[in-house]
Amino acid sequence: xxxxxxxxxxxxxxxxQGLVDVVEPREVSVIGNVGDDVEVLGLxxxxxxxxxxxxxxxxxDEERGWGxxxxxxxxxxxxRNLGGEDWFRLGDLDIGLHLVRxxxxxxxxxxxxxxxxLAEVLGIDARILPATDDRLRTWLTTPAGEFPxxxxxxxRGHRDEVDAVRFEGDAEAAPGVLEALDEAELVLxxxxxxxxxxGPILAVPEIRESLAGRRVPAVAVxxxxxxxxxxxxxxxxxxxxxxxxxxxxxxxxxxxxxxxxVVDEADADDLDGLGDVRPIVTRTLMSDPDARRRLAEAAxxxxxx
Amino acid sequence: xxxxxxxxxxxxxxxxQGLVDVVEPREVSVIGNVGDDVEVLGLxxxxxxxxxxxxxxxxxDEERGWGxxxxxxxxxxxxRNLGGEDWFRLGDLDIGLHLVRxxxxxxxxxxxxxxxxLAEVLGIDARILPATDDRLRTWLTTPAGEFPxxxxxxxRGHRDEVDAVRFEGDAEAAPGVLEALDEAELVLxxxxxxxxxxGPILAVPEIRESLAGRRVPAVAVxxxxxxxxxxxxxxxxxxxxxxxxxxxxxxxxxxxxxxxxVVDEADADDLDGLGDVRPIVTRTLMSDPDARRRLAEAAxxxxxx
Numbered sequence: 001x002x003x004x005x006x007x008x009x010x011x012x013x014x015x016x017q018g019l020v021d022v023v024e025p026r027e028v029s030v031i032g033n034v035g036d037d038v039e040v041l042g043l044x045x046x047x048x049x050x051x052x053x054x055x056x057x058x059x060x061d062e063e064r065g066w067g068x069x070x071x072x073x074x075x076x077x078x079x080r081n082l083g084g085e086d087w088f089r090l091g092d093l094d095i096g097l098h099l100v101r102x103x104x105x106x107x108x109x110x111x112x113x114x115x116x117x118l119a120e121v122l123g124i125d126a127r128i129l130p131a132t133d134d135r136l137r138t139w140l141t142t143p144a145g146e147f148p149x150x151x152x153x154x155x156r157g158h159r160d161e162v163d164a165v166r167f168e169g170d171a172e173a174a175p176g177v178l179e180a181l182d183e184a185e186l187v188l189x190x191x192x193x194x195x196x197x198x199g200p201i202l203a204v205p206e207i208r209e210s211l212a213g214r215r216v217p218a219v220a221v222x223x224x225x226x227x228x229x230x231x232x233x234x235x236x237x238x239x240x241x242x243x244x245x246x247x248x249x250x251x252x253x254x255x256x257x258x259x260x261x262v263v264d265e266a267d268a269d270d271l272d273g274l275g276d277v278r279p280i281v282t283r284t285l286m287s288d289p290d291a292r293r294r295l296a297e298a299a300x301x302x303x304x305x
Numbered sequence: 306x307x308x309x310x311x312x313x314x315x316x317x318x319x320x321x322q323g324l325v326d327v328v329e330p331r332e333v334s335v336i337g338n339v340g341d342d343v344e345v346l347g348l349x350x351x352x353x354x355x356x357x358x359x360x361x362x363x364x365x366d367e368e369r370g371w372g373x374x375x376x377x378x379x380x381x382x383x384x385r386n387l388g389g390e391d392w393f394r395l396g397d398l399d400i401g402l403h404l405v406r407x408x409x410x411x412x413x414x415x416x417x418x419x420x421x422x423l424a425e426v427l428g429i430d431a432r433i434l435p436a437t438d439d440r441l442r443t444w445l446t447t448p449a450g451e452f453p454x455x456x457x458x459x460x461r462g463h464r465d466e467v468d469a470v471r472f473e474g475d476a477e478a479a480p481g482v483l484e485a486l487d488e489a490e491l492v493l494x495x496x497x498x499x500x501x502x503x504g505p506i507l508a509v510p511e512i513r514e515s516l517a518g519r520r521v522p523a524v525a526v527x528x529x530x531x532x533x534x535x536x537x538x539x540x541x542x543x544x545x546x547x548x549x550x551x552x553x554x555x556x557x558x559x560x561x562x563x564x565x566x567v568v569d570e571a572d573a574d575d576l577d578g579l580g581d582v583r584p585i586v587t588r589t590l591m592s593d594p595d596a597r598r599r600l601a602e603a604a605x606x607x608x609x610x
Contacts, residue, residue: 041404042347042411072379078401082426085408092397095404096383099346103390106347121387 001303004029004184006131008197009036009048010065011223011230011286012190013055016126018292019188020056022300025125029180031207033192034111034130035138035167035200036149040088041079043098044105047150048197049115049130050097057122059093065231068093087155112174129180131201132171138200139166149196158233161240165195167203173210181210186303189220191262191284191295193234194253195241202257211257219260219302221295222250225284226266248273260302262295278302306608309334309489311436313502314341314353315370316528316535316591317495318360321431323597324493325361327605330430334485336512338497339416339435340443340472340505341454345393346384348403349410352455353502354420354435355402362427364398370536373398392460417479434485436506437476443505444471454501463538466545470500472508478515486515491608494525496567496589496600498539499558500546507562516562524565524607526600527555530589531571553578565607567600583607 003023007016007030016030033048047066054060054068061069071091080086090098097118104114110133119128138149142160152158181187192198202208211218227245229235235245242249247263251274261277264284271279282298285291308328312321312335321335338353352371359365359373366374376396385391395403402423409419415438424433443454447465457463486492497503507513516523532550534540540550547554552568556579566582569589576584587603590596 042408043404072377072397074377074397075380075401075404078398079405082402082405082423084401084405092377092379092400093383095397095400096380096389097387099348099380099400100384100387100389103347118387 001300002027002183002185003188003300004031004180004186005188005190006031006198006201007048007052007190008033008192009051012048012192012197013051013060014286014292015190015221015295016052017055018286018289018294018296020126021289021293022296028126029176029184030126030128031131031177031180031201032128033197033200034132035136035196035203036153037137038088038148038150040090041085042102043090043095044102045088045090045098046101046111046115046130049128050094052128053115053118053122053124056119056124056126056128059122067091088150089154110174112176127176127180129176130174131177131207132204133174134169134171136167136169136171136200136203138196139168140164140196141166153196162195162233162237163240165199165241167200171204173204173206178206178210181207181214185216186300187211187214187216187218188299189218189254189258191221191223193223193232193237194250195234195237198253208257217260217302218258219262219280219299220251220254220258221262221284221299222247222264222267224250224267225264227270230285246270246273247279251275251277262299306605307332307488307490308493308605309336309485309491310493310495311336311503311506312353312357312495313338313497314356317353317497317502318356318365319591319597320495320526320600321357322360323591323594323599323601325431326594326598327601333431334481334489335431335433336436336482336485336506337433338502338505339437340441340501340508341458342442343393343453343455345395346390347407348395348400349407350393350395350403351406351416351420351435354433355399357433358420358423358427358429361424361429361431361433364427372396393455394459415479417481432481432485434481435479436482436512437509438479439474439476441472441474441476441505441508443501444473445469445501446471458501467500467538467542468545470504470546472505476509478509478511483511483515486512486519490521491605492516492519492521492523493604494523494559494563496526496528496591498528498537498542499555500539500542503558513562522565522607523563524567524585524604525556525559525563526567526589526604527552527569527572529555529572530569532575535590551575551578552584556580556582567604
């Protein structure tokens with residue numbers, strides 16, 4: 001079965017890991033968020049694409065949740081000692097990838113081509129596609145002012161409440177993205193933050209239109225368990241921007257774009273207001289490979305059911 | 306005593322280490338070669354300036370001779386695994402400095418300003434000045450073709466004989482360089498390769514003119530011992546380009562620019578043809594701090610004598 005999955009970073013990457021365990025990886029196209037891409041120390045960093053690359057290559061740090069396993073921080077320590085820009089945590093192994101990608105981008109290679117090449121070298125069979133090759137950047141309006149994503153998220157530790165999310169840049173879908181959506185028998189939305197992980201993907205007009213006009217089921221997985229985010233600010237954002245953290249509030253972030261929502265058992269008593277969106281109740285905590293696999297199966301079950 | 310010293314990389318850096326042991330470091334201005342600067346993986350690398358920075362900060366690897374002590378190579382291993390540009394050996398600690406410098410240069414800061422800032426942070430009291438802030442690059446004509454310096458030196462292991470050295474770029478002296486030469490009571494030329502380490506410095510017309518019109522003594526230290534280079538291709542280059550490796554051949558690389566040449570005891574029987582250039586015979590192998598200090602004292606002795 002051909003599957004296209006919209007994915008943010010860590011949670012999305014874990015979900016995709018489960019997905020390629022139960023679907024032939026070559027049939028999976030991951031459409032990744034680039035709204036939180038950032039230039040740090042002159043390096044082009046694509047944190048969400050890298051989370052997916054590292055997870056599917058088995059190189060990710062399971063405990064820390066982001067970046068590479070057995071990472072070291074010697075270059076960044078030197079940067080800090082020399083008074084350089086050290087707010088964004090870049091490990092030595094990670095920097096190796098950023099150097100290769102940044103050089104390729106500077107030489108004119110599109111992000112999608114670099115990503116494909118990196119995935120090939122890392123032995124990944126799934127297709128990993130940035131939502132766009134164009135510059136698309138997420139900005140957050142907060143009581144303390146408007147910030148680019150990583151400044152809000154990393155430098156300020158996402159402590160500021162978010163009043164609005166804005167996407168900078170007129171972006172077209174990267175090569176392969178619309179084809180992947182078109183050829184998919186199922187579209188999945190990973191359990192990522194609807195506003196800052198999936199939102200930037202849907203901010204590409206062609207992608208949103210493709211989803212709105214889909215002829216196959218689209219199933220989102222809620223990132224909340226019992227109304228709370230496993231990590232990150234998704235619950236706080238939903239409360240402030242959608243008015244609550246129930247499944248219906250999550251679904252409201254994808255208006256007209258999904259047919260079903262996978263929710264956790266802890267939210268099973270709170271399914272009012274979902275309208276046309278069918279709830280699929282299961283355990284959603286991706287605590288280990290088995291749990292990831294079961295969650296992917298539950299989402300895939302939407303097609304069979 | 307105010308001293309200006311023209312210096313290449315490793316040998317020069319060692320010499321300067323000895324110099325700041327016997328002269329007040331604040332009175333020392335090091336004018337460094339930038340002809341072998343190179344862009345690798347999008348990083349601006351200034352190998353000779355870095356050798357001086359690392360040596361004076363006590364961070365250099367004494368055994369390897371270049372780069373930083375206790376270096377690791379994890380970023381570069383990743384680059385290699387990803388099929389990136391891995392011919393130039395960049396350590397993790399080294400990359401930290403290159404990231405800081407490259408970002409500063411891209412933001413418009415001149416190389417001399419970045420270098421001053423790095424030296425300050427590293428607690429270095431001597432002034433380290435790039436010969437120029439402009440782009441100046443060393444090219445080698447060889448039987449196999451013409452190569453940029455690092456391609457010849459690193460990628461091809463300086464195996465090709467050199468028929469000519471060419472400097473690309475119209476370079477002006479960096480801020481502070483001409484003042485340092487003007488205020489110096491002694492000008493030294495470190496035991497570096499006359500063609501590819503000192504040559505690019507002298508390729509800056511203002512620097513060459515300043516040396517040619519000097520009113521204070523200029524003393525070069527030969528990089529050869531018994532007609533052989535301690536490391537690198539200086540002897541082979543002198544043989545081919547100057548016709549031999551005697552002290553007179555070394556001096557011929559600095560026509561009208563030096564008053565004395567410090568040579569090793571092993572070359573004491575071969576002092577013919579030096580003309581106006583006074584030989585100063587001593588032991589020149591910089592095997593340890595004491596030896597470096599004695600060599601610096603011998604060079605300084607030229608003023609007193």
